Amino acid sequence: MTEARRRRKKNRVTSLDIAHRAGVSQATVSRVLAGSPLVNPETRRRVEQAVRELNYKVDRHASSLRTQRAGTLALLLFEDPTPDDSHINPFFLSMLGSITRACARHGHDLLVSFQQLSDDWHADYEDSMKADGLILLGYGDYLTYRAKLETLVAQGTHFVRWGQVEPGQPGVSIGCDNHAGGRLAGQHLLACGRRQVAFLGDASSRFPEFQARYQGCDAALREAGLGLSPALQADADSTEEAGFKATRELLARGQPFDAIFAASDLIAIGAIHALKEAGLRVPDDVSVVGFDGTAMARLADPPLTTVVQDTSRAGELLVSTLLQLVRDQPVQSVMLPPTLEIRASSMR
Amino acid sequence: MTEARRRRKKNRVTSLDIAHRAGVSQATVSRVLAGSPLVNPETRRRVEQAVRELNYKVDRHASSLRTQRAGTLALLLFEDPTPDDSHINPFFLSMLGSITRACARHGHDLLVSFQQLSDDWHADYEDSMKADGLILLGYGDYLTYRAKLETLVAQGTHFVRWGQVEPGQPGVSIGCDNHAGGRLAGQHLLACGRRQVAFLGDASSRFPEFQARYQGCDAALREAGLGLSPALQADADSTEEAGFKATRELLARGQPFDAIFAASDLIAIGAIHALKEAGLRVPDDVSVVGFDGTAMARLADPPLTTVVQDTSRAGELLVSTLLQLVRDQPVQSVMLPPTLEIRASSMR
DNA sequence: CTGAAAGCGCTTACAG
């Protein structure tokens, strides 16, 4: 055993040590540290001094075992279909950042874990008392997803999910108003004088977020007597490669289009590459609008117009809602309004 | 109290419940779950069945309180000087991903927390038994950093740091061989016929990673009778904005250059924007090489040549080294060899 | 191979 480790183990300070040094009982030490008002100010001072002098920290396990609260939330990040380190969707990494910060603000720790949406989730953080509740993050086939959400509800697990908000869903969801976001994109493309808008992304009910974006854009176009055409829709999951391929496929169809609304920024960036490769100019020949508001949208060439999801508010809302749930307070699903950030990729 | 929650609380299954159902003692249940060989196979079967039937999970706090092991590691991610959600360096997010995966492989949970390098770190995860050790991630002024590392060492905290590996450093470090990476960049630019290489990034000892990259590139150039010139070096922290501004500043100096070696991909992407803005072509007029091997390098226009750090191996090594440290096994600092990924930004 | 018992370090009714 190293010297440092021996020191650490031997020196392990407990609340009893603090009690002795401050001349009070263990119970009083606990009260001071819990911020109880039932403590004489002078007593509190002495205890706090002893805590400082001995660098005492409450043992989390002892505390949690007694109170049956972990003071910790767990974030499950689903990463189908790209289990490659470098390919995690930057939007979700941004969400991870804001969730981490929100947890810290609320005085909770955050356990982070990556899961395959298609596999069995290791959602037993609450059963083993490691976390008071779960935050579920990541899109994927909703057919798979929904069944697992129902299992969680049946087990009485506390969880909040990021995703499309729809009536009758199991559990509580926080999500972007994707329909409104699609509408913003459609209206903007109309204002740019575009008439034939292509959509890149799976628009079926298996991907409710993408579907709502599709429908929102479609609705905006319909109000102008237009609409999205199935002939100008191509599936793509949220990667640059998929956006690249889908755009090539679209071009191969020969059906003319003057704008692309991509279901995510990554898809949009892939689309821009494919358009350039085909000798088309962005935005002169084709306007491109993405979705998410990731940092890379600004770095794209040309800079990408994108529907921005408010990740800061999203993280805060996910955490605060989950904590309310844990405390048995009433909660509700919330849709956050997106905004449009207009850049050169769409404006002629 | 909601129905689900009442059920959850009331149903809380303990090892004693399993013991009763399997007709054994609590001690035997514990042995089975710990995989002890001192258990009759038939007894083991009965216990495992009861565990399955009651969906029993060991209470982490009770277990950790008894064993004095948390089964958890904590990741501290420093984010000076950009505490904005969207601006976390994508390289560190990629590292976060690989560390998360490595933790899971090693059967440990991971607590994630963002910290300001300049503030007091909340490095008390080990004091409160929340984690068995720390992984430190993020660059920053090493003057600040080093003092805090020494404090951690003095406290006997178990930690591993990601960063430049140098003799005499406090604690254990895992890092990229930045000097070798700089050398790769320099040799490649020479092979591209470049003679006047500019460097973007702080090359002082306060940023040892950047400094080593500078020196490695300089060494390669010197072998060809050239070298990096201080007149062609401009400070930049690892953001696109900083790279953009540094390049503008460089251009304003009027000193000619035909290549830029940027200390990070973000800086390089900012540089490309500034070069284009100035009417210069990449790579025809100026070759650009970045560092990190982030996903956005591939998406840049033109695609960015970059020195790739192996984040997968890095994450695995950080976690396995930390676990060895926690187990009092001998460990050592390691430098990982980088590779060069050549793309269009450097090749005429 | 198995069980009875102690104890990890807290918090919280309870009593004063």
Next chain:
DNA sequence: CTGAAAGCGCTTACAG
């Protein structure tokens, strides 16, 4: 305002 005592749910010497 304070203290003595119990107990959260495990694991592990110890004894057999």
